[in-house]
Amino acid sequence: MATNMRRCSSNFIFLLISLLLQFYSGKSDLQLNYYTESCPNAEEIIKQEVIKLYKEHGNTAVSWIRNLFHDCMVQSCDASLLLETANGIESETTSQRSFGMRNFKYVNTIKQALETECPLTVSCADIVALSARDGVVMLGGPHIEMKTGRRDSNESYATVIEDFIPNHNDTMSLVLSRFQSIGIDVEATVALLGAHSVGRIHCVNIVNRLYPTVDPTLDPEYAEYLKGRCPSPDTDPKAVQYARNDRITPMVLDNMYYKNLLSHKGLLLVDQQLASDPTTSPFVEKMASDNGYFQDQFSRALVLLSENNPLTGDQGEIRKDCRYINNN
Ligand code: HEM
Numbered sequence: 625m626a627t628n629m630r631r632c633s634s635n636f637i638f639l640l641i642s643l644l645l646q647f648y649s650g651k652s653d654l655q656l657n658y659y660t661e662s663c664p665n666a667e668e669i670i671k672q673e674v675i676k677l678y679k680e681h682g683n684t685a686v687s688w689i690r691n692l693f694h695d696c697m698v699q700s701c702d703a704s705l706l707l708e709t710a711n712g713i714e715s716e717t718t719s720q721r722s723f724g725m726r727n728f729k730y731v732n733t734i735k736q737a738l739e740t741e742c743p744l745t746v747s748c749a750d751i752v753a754l755s756a757r758d759g760v761v762m763l764g765g766p767h768i769e770m771k772t773g774r775r776d777s778n779e780s781y782a783t784v785i786e787d788f789i790p791n792h793n794d795t796m797s798l799v800l801s802r803f804q805s806i807g808i809d810v811e812a813t814v815a816l817l818g819a820h821s822v823g824r825i826h827c828v829n830i831v832n833r834l835y836p837t838v839d840p841t842l843d844p845e846y847a848e849y850l851k852g853r854c855p856s857p858d859t860d861p862k863a864v865q866y867a868r869n870d871r872i873t874p875m876v877l878d879n880m881y882y883k884n885l886l887s888h889k890g891l892l893l894v895d896q897q898l899a900s901d902p903t904t905s906p907f908v909e910k911m912a913s914d915n916g917y918f919q920d921q922f923s924r925a926l927v928l929l930s931e932n933n934p935l936t937g938d939q940g941e942i943r944k945d946c947r948y949i950n951n952n
Pocket residue numbers: 686687689690693723724725726789790791792793799816817819820822823824825826827829892894
């Protein structure tokens with residue numbers, strides 16, 4: 625009894641000290657089931673909305689995965705990506721790097737469902753993270769456990785996007801260093817690029833490899849097929865033609881991407897370089913031969929990405945509408 629009491633009070637003191645430390649640093653960490661008390665159905669609501677949207681527009685699931693990359697890679701997982709140009713803020717989506725991003729309006733469908741149940745409680749940043757992980761499941765990928773408690777930025781980083789998000793034709797060493805700088809190792813980077821197992825690439829990002837001459841690292845027959853999809857070297861950025869990332873299982877997040885790379889059917893230069901660069905190629909081979917291994921690495925990597933430098937505690941805010949900062 626007495627020992628229990630002592631253990632109890634020392635636990636209590638420990639708890640008190642942790643709370644005080646948290647209070648003084650003004651910062652807390654992400655945690656599993658952050659909304660258990662404040663909005664117990666939050667994760668289930670997001671999941672149900674993602675399922676519903678997927679059934680109406682399958683591509684939404686693809687978009688949620690790309691959103692996580694573009695939001696978290698740039699500075700912080702803080703939904704800065706979702707801000708529209710208004711009130712002195714320039715939207716990050718105006719960057720050339722955001723070309724082709726779609727389905728933003730459906731983020732608000734998810735947010736509205738949450739606002740109805742728990743007003744001003746669930747952040748847009750957590751919607752970005754959880755919709756991506758639920759989108760992965762819709763596309764046949766693994767279920768990933770994710771922490772929550774991210775808060776929303778009050779600013780966009782439109783002017784520095786290109787310092788974080790690599791271009792389609794950057795060198796592998798630059799790509800790896802960009803990911804490394806936010807704590808994502810080589811193996812995890814290779815796994816994340818596996819997201820290019822789904823979705824589409826517009827011709828503007830491929831034509832350099834087709835015209836005037838075909839990139840020798842591209843399978844010649846496949847190049848002919850791609851030329852059919854992108855019949856002209858015209859790089860008018862508004863051109864709507866595109867090719868699917870993975871012709872065989874275009875809507876399945878699986879290791880077909882790596883098999884395609886090994887048979888020289890990567891669409892972007894960065895994709896194809898994963899298979900030729902000696903730093904990354906061993907991982908490509910492993911992932912191509914084992915979907916379970918790819919899934920494990922992809923899960924680990926998506927969690928790393930989703931936890932990049934979040935705003936927590938009293939930082940940032942909980943936006944009411946994901947498109948605008950509050951008080952406007
Ligand atoms: C070196 C890093 C990366 C580069 C250079 C890159 C570049 C691109 C480009 C150029 C497109 C095509 C856009 C278009 O023409 O419409 C694209 C699409 C896409 N990217 Fe990436 N990406 C990278 C990493 C990632 C990562 C880490 C993820 C997620 C984990 C991701 C997810 C996607 C998805 C899902 C699409 C298809 C979007 C759709 O069909 O709507 N990408 N990416």
